[in-house]
Amino acid sequence: MREILALLLFSMSFRSFAESKSIVLNNIDTLQNKNELRIGDPAPEVKVRWIKGKPVQKFEKGMVYVFEFWATWCGPCIKAMPHVTELAKKYAGKATFTGVSVWERGKPGQNINELVDKFVKDMDDRMGYNVAMDGIDGYMVKNWVEATGQTSIPATIIVDGNGKIAWIGQPMEMDSVLLQIIEGKFDSKGFAAKIAKSQESTFKGNKELEAQVAALKPIQDAIDSKDYGLAMKRYNSTIQADPSKKSFLFIAYYTSLIHLDPDQAYSDALRFKDSAMIQYAIVRVFSAEENLNKKFYAYAISYFEKQPNNFGFWPMSSAAYFNFGDVAKAVETLQKFIDWCNAAKAPPPAAYLEKEMDRLQRYKNVLEKK
Structure with a gap:
């Protein structure tokens, strides 16, 4: 479970939801029958x-x-x-x-x-x-x-x-x-009493995550097949049955919305400008989704440039620059992030970093052809 969660935390901090969700969904069996x-x-x-x-x-x-x-x-x-x-x-x-x-x-x-x-x-x-x-x-x-x-x-x-x-x-x-x-x-009994609360908290969290992931999977399956109408239908049905899952499923919802009604998605971004959490989720979607109107990428870039020293934003901002068409800035930003990771005392998991390096190379290849 922890490795899945660790990767999820890294990927959801630094990458698109479409990429980060797969880490959990592809390992859903490990969340069950523990x-x-x-x-x-x-x-x-x-x-x-x-x-x-x-x-x-x-x-x-x-x-x-x-x-x-x-x-x-x-x-x-x-x-x-x-x-x-x-x-x-x-x-x-x-x-x-x-x-x-x-x-x-x-x-x-x-x-x-x-x-x-x-x-x-x-x-x-x-x-x-x-x-x-x-x-x-x-x-x-x-x-x-x-x-x-x-x-x-x-x-x-x-x-x-x-x-x-x-x-x-x-x-x-x-x-x-x-x-x-x-x-x-x-004193095993004393130690058992000492860690009991921590264990119970973890076991409870595991069960809650399993329920959240189970709810996400059918929605994300529809998104992966680009059937955004079905994804939205499944989202609405899930939320109607259990409103508490709304926050966990927000990015899946917004990813569907941006394809079904781009104007509404952009309007919502402006409407929720005062909500830091929602803004963060929105710009993640704006950055990662390809072939959108450039105003979405410009919006995300503006958000990231207001916080230039937040290393967690650099992979997302590099994607926004790339999709906007500023490939040189995308390369510069992602290279800066990779350099930071290599110098960090506690770097992200190697598999995650390798994927970022592959993405950097793809950006460089595009830049060379310009």
Whole structure:
């Protein structure tokens, strides 16, 4: 769930709704049928593709198991690997460490298994513990990461000597906890009470998001097929049945409106000028939709130029410049964003950045032909 949400947050901040919604809709199965795993519950089965080390076939009595969930694109995960290696050496014979690659992605046509295998090989001794990879069905994500309410990686889950979930957290924070679990001195009940509220909040949010996404999918399907009349019909039917979904579905509604009644869409943009949230949603649609009247792109550009230092607007403004016809400005703006990402301490997911780089190259190709 978290990887989907992380990508959604990045894409919905920086890109068109049509692009960002697909990240959730294409992974809708991962939003469904999730278990809820709490401290003290028996650890689920381990189903992975083993890459390195000794496979964990079952939980041996008295042995503590540390599962470290990571991805090749995750900077903080990579940063934590040497520390996890140190702990694995320190507690050899008392705790078994396994790094599980999850939410991996690559370029179209790229073999993800080969990508992960090469990464592990290149890391060599810096990953001095068992290494595995989640299957294509996402079993480990669904039954371990999401089931415990984890919302990001790196994520660490520790199984105690009785085969039960003892601790959930970050790899750089487990040192003292791990020792207590190994020695049988850790207060699991106290920890369970401490994180219960956070877990319940996450589980509730997961269910709410699932309902929102389920409502969006048929509307977006119609938009994808360019049947905007059907999209609007489905939107109206959904809102009539549940008005609370209006905000979540607004951009799908507005995307349909701009094709069905451009004059009304532009009029609404002027009418809601005092609403920051609605304006933001509107200019996202204006920027991304192609072959509109240039006044829509000019409107969006004017909005973005009033906030020139808001890096989150740069990808959208580059699209507005490109659709307006100012390709040079589109290239300049998107290049500035990519440079910012590469220099950031916590950059967007690699797959997202790769798509932006591909878009930049497309803009450059058009510019060269001018």
